[in-house]
Amino acid sequence: MELSAEEWQAVRLSLDVALRSVALGLVPAVLMALLLSRGRFPGRFLLDALVHLPLVVPPVVVGWALLMLFGLRGPIGGPLNDWFGIRLVFTTEGAALATAVMSFPLIVRAVRLGLDQVDPGLEAAARTLGAGRVDRFLTVTLPLMSPGILAGAVTAFAAGLGEFGAVITFASNIPGETQTLPLAIYSATQSPGGEAVAARLAGISLTLAVAGLLLAELIARRMHLLLGRG
Amino acid sequence: MLEVALRHRYGRDGFALEAAFGVAEAGVTALFGPSGCGKSTILAAVAGLLRPDSGRVVLDGTVLLDTARGIALPPERRRCGVVFQDARLFPHLSVAGNLRYGQKRAPPGATGPGFEEVVALLGLAALLDRRPARLSGGERQRVALGRALLARPRLLLMDEPLAALDAGRRAEVLPFLARLRDAAGLPILYVTHALEEVDALADRLVLLQDGRVLAEGGVEALTARTDLPLAARRDAGTLLSCQVGGTDPGGLTRLDFAGGTLLSTARPEPVGTRLRLRIRARDVAVATEEPHGLSTRNILAAEITAISPGSGPQEVFLQLAIGPSKLLARVTQDSVSRLGLAPGKQVWALLKAVTFDHLGAAR
Numbered sequence: 001m002e003l004s005a006e007e008w009q010a011v012r013l014s015l016d017v018a019l020r021s022v023a024l025g026l027v028p029a030v031l032m033a034l035l036l037s038r039g040r041f042p043g044r045f046l047l048d049a050l051v052h053l054p055l056v057v058p059p060v061v062v063g064w065a066l067l068m069l070f071g072l073r074g075p076i077g078g079p080l081n082d083w084f085g086i087r088l089v090f091t092t093e094g095a096a097l098a099t100a101v102m103s104f105p106l107i108v109r110a111v112r113l114g115l116d117q118v119d120p121g122l123e124a125a126a127r128t129l130g131a132g133r134v135d136r137f138l139t140v141t142l143p144l145m146s147p148g149i150l151a152g153a154v155t156a157f158a159a160g161l162g163e164f165g166a167v168i169t170f171a172s173n174i175p176g177e178t179q180t181l182p183l184a185i186y187s188a189t190q191s192p193g194g195e196a197v198a199a200r201l202a203g204i205s206l207t208l209a210v211a212g213l214l215l216a217e218l219i220a221r222r223m224h225l226l227l228g229r230g
Numbered sequence: 231m232l233e234v235a236l237r238h239r240y241g242r243d244g245f246a247l248e249a250a251f252g253v254a255e256a257g258v259t260a261l262f263g264p265s266g267c268g269k270s271t272i273l274a275a276v277a278g279l280l281r282p283d284s285g286r287v288v289l290d291g292t293v294l295l296d297t298a299r300g301i302a303l304p305p306e307r308r309r310c311g312v313v314f315q316d317a318r319l320f321p322h323l324s325v326a327g328n329l330r331y332g333q334k335r336a337p338p339g340a341t342g343p344g345f346e347e348v349v350a351l352l353g354l355a356a357l358l359d360r361r362p363a364r365l366s367g368g369e370r371q372r373v374a375l376g377r378a379l380l381a382r383p384r385l386l387l388m389d390e391p392l393a394a395l396d397a398g399r400r401a402e403v404l405p406f407l408a409r410l411r412d413a414a415g416l417p418i419l420y421v422t423h424a425l426e427e428v429d430a431l432a433d434r435l436v437l438l439q440d441g442r443v444l445a446e447g448g449v450e451a452l453t454a455r456t457d458l459p460l461a462a463r464r465d466a467g468t469l470l471s472c473q474v475g476g477t478d479p480g481g482l483t484r485l486d487f488a489g490g491t492l493l494s495t496a497r498p499e500p501v502g503t504r505l506r507l508r509i510r511a512r513d514v515a516v517a518t519e520e521p522h523g524l525s526t527r528n529i530l531a532a533e534i535t536a537i538s539p540g541s542g543p544q545e546v547f548l549q550l551a552i553g554p555s556k557l558l559a560r561v562t563q564d565s566v567s568r569l570g571l572a573p574g575k576q577v578w579a580l581l582k583a584v585t586f587d588h589l590g591a592a593r
Contacts, residue, residue: 124279125318127305129381130335136306139331143322227322 003204007197009176010184011204017092017167017180018160021099022107022153029107030149036108037115052105054166059102063169066098070170090171095178098166103156110155114148115141147223151216158212162205181205231255231417232385236275236285238268247271247282247441253434258411258418260428260449263438269421272438273387276419277312278305290384309337311378313388317370319362325373326358332381340382343413348376351413352406368399372406379414386418392427404430425460429469429508453508454556456538456547461558466541467510468558474503482527482583489553493527493583511547513585514559517578518569528581532557534573537566550579 003011036048054062070077070088080086088094118141126136164182171178173187185201188194235250247268253259261269274280276287278294281302287295289310294303311332319328333345349355352372362370371391378386391407392400408431411418420431428435428449435452437444437460445458453460454468472485472492482493485505492507499505521529532550540546546566548559557579565571 119318121314121316121318122320124305125312125314126320126331128277128279128308128310128312129332129377130306130309130337131331132304132306135335140320 003200004197006175007184007201010179010181010201013092013176013179014161014181014208017095017099017163017178018157020093020096021103021160021163022157024096025100025104025107025156026149026153029104029152030111032104033108033111033115037112051108054102055105059163059165060169062101063098063166066094066101066166066170070094070097088170090174090178092171092177095167095171095180098170099160099163102163102166103159106159107152107156110152111145111148114145114151117148118144144227147220147227150219150223154212154216154219158209158216161208161212181208231290232276232419233286233288234272234276236272236282236287238271238275238280238282238285245441249438249441249443251436251443251446253417253419256415256417257433258420258431259434259436260432261419261421261436261438262423262425262428262432264423267438268441269423269438270389273312273389273419273421276385277310277387278303278308279312306335309340309382309384311381311383311386313371313374313378313386313391315390315394317362317367317374319365319370319373319377321362323362324358325354325360325362325365328362328373329354329358329376329380332377336380336382342382343379345380348380351409352376366399367395368402371395371399371403375406375410379410383416386414386416388418388420390421390423392424393422407431425463425465425508429506454549454558456540456549456558461511461547462541464512465508465510466558466560467508467513468556470507470509470555470557472505472507474499474501474505476501487555489551489555490530492530492581492586494586495584496586507586509557509581509586511558511560513581514550514557515580516548516550516559516561516565516569516571517580518571518575520578521580524580525582526580527583528579530579530581532577532579534571534575534577536573537571550577552579 032051036044036051067089068074072078072081072087072089077088080088088097122140122144123136126140131139162182164186167178167180168183173179173183179187181201181204185198185205188198188201232253234252236247238247249268249272261272263269271280275282275285275295284297285295286298293301294308295301320331323331329345329348343351349358352375354372354376357365357369357373362373365373392403395403411431422428432449434447435449436446437452437458439459445452450469450471452458455461460466470487472487475484475486475491477498478484478493483496483498485492485494485507530552532552534548535551536549538547538549540560544562545560546563548561548571550557550559559579571577
């Protein structure tokens with residue numbers, strides 16, 4: 001199976017965008033999960049719903065909302081471009097941002113599941129041994145919730161490889177810049193005689209997704225062994 | 231050393247805790263009572279893991295809690311080591327990592343036994359590299375004891391540390407608890423509903439019922455009282471401090487106590503070992519004349535000091551003095567009138583050699 005330079009480019013770009021989206025979203029997602037699981041403040045349910053919006057809203061709508069906010073004349077995109085010269089629309093960074101927003105709820109959910117696995121009794125034990133708030137988070141809570149964080153990251157990466165609607169709306173379909181695998185497949189199906197290209201790219205897409213899931217499973221097993229839950 | 235006064239109510243119509251007691255010195259003070267009497271709540275409030283409605287806890291002059299003055303130190307600054315029923319070892323750390331967790335966070339000036347010392351005391355050397363998941367229940371509890379001790383606490387709190395273990399494991403951990411008590415030189419609050427643990431470990435007893443302190447004092451003094459719920463138990467009786475005196479020609483162990491000697495079938499311990507025996511009131515009989523031709527090996531001259539009501543209408547407790555030591559005998563009202571038993575009367579107390587529950591915890 002021979003891939004053309006453009007096809008390779010789409011594969012590499014997909015990996016790049018997915019990786020950047022996870023890098024962008026992971027820490028905020030962990031903090032959000034902590035806030036939603038442990039925080040007690042008015043408006044918590046509203047925030048929870050807001051975080052989950054990308055799961056239920058059509059991806060095109062998310063892309064449109066990003067366009068409104070981060071467009072060159074948007075309330076965030078305008079100053080970013082004017083003051084820092086950072087342009088997100090129609091760029092790889094923009095594709096990563098759109099992907100990060102879409103996969104954010106996936107990470108938050110996985111991290112919260114991981115956090116719920118942490119026995120609060122162990123944190124209480126750490127307190128009686130003299131560990132303050134940050135100390136016990138770093139030495140007890142974080143290591144024990146790490147399977148959830150890792151599962152969230154891998155799932156978000158695998159899902160990010162296939163993000164379509166938000167990316168094409170916000171970042172457009174520019175080969176080498178924002179044309180990721182699913183966008184390349186879409187383009188191939190739109191061009192006459194592109195069936196073979198579409199089939200090849202779809203095969204790669206499938207392979208990457210399955211590899212991602214297997215990797216997630218493997219990591220989860222190793223982590224559970226490490227944490228003595230095996 | 232430790233003063234505790236707490237009030238707490240669970241829910242709007244839940245049961246209310248209102249308890250106050252003090253601990254003056256090192257050694258084990260057992261908080262003893264049935265499930266739901268509030269003993270674990272007291273422990274959690276002293277540790278700082280539960281905020282009572284109101285109260286005051288002072289340890290060695292440091293105010294840990296004073297709701298009237300708005301003081302409530304967080305648990306991490308109280309320096310109260312806690313041993314939980316479920317051990318609560320960190321599953322991602324090895325045994326050594328667990329032991330060092332508290333040690334690393336102990337204040338620089340704090341003194342206490344060192345790592346090697348604690349490892350030797352609790353027999354943990356072979357376990358250091360293992361993960362908690364690979365330990366037995368008894369081993370986990372020993373590691374939890376070491377971890378709490380290495381944090382250099384000023385007070386140790388133990389919340390039914392043996393309750394989750396089966397009888398075999400309990401017997402395995404109990405001697406280590408006794409060693410820790412003797413080596414730590416710390417006051418220990420020990421929550422339990424098991425009388426065997428009180429007998430084996432406790433120096434003092436705080437007796438709780440329905441959230442109130444019924445009585446507090448030395449274990450031996452409280453167990454000799456017949457006006458407490460302790461006396462209604464089937465195993466009611468007194469505790470007798472003994473020392474192994476040797477083996478008699480018949481193979482029985484000689485146990486010397488203040489006022490006399492007992493012969494027992496309890497397993498032989500080295501001469502000089504100090505033991506505490508529970509002499510159950512139902513195992514003690516009395517005779518008005520010295521009996522002959524009897525299989526009972528222990529026949530001791532005693533004086534009746536008091537007769538108090540027993541747990542049933544037909545029963546009474548005879549309080550007996552053998553020298554300075556006290557015994558309780560549970561006899562029928564009928565025997566009292568038939569034999570003319572009365573305070574001041576000289577009798578013979580009969581104790582079968584096979585009835586003593588040996589308590590291995592050397593003191």
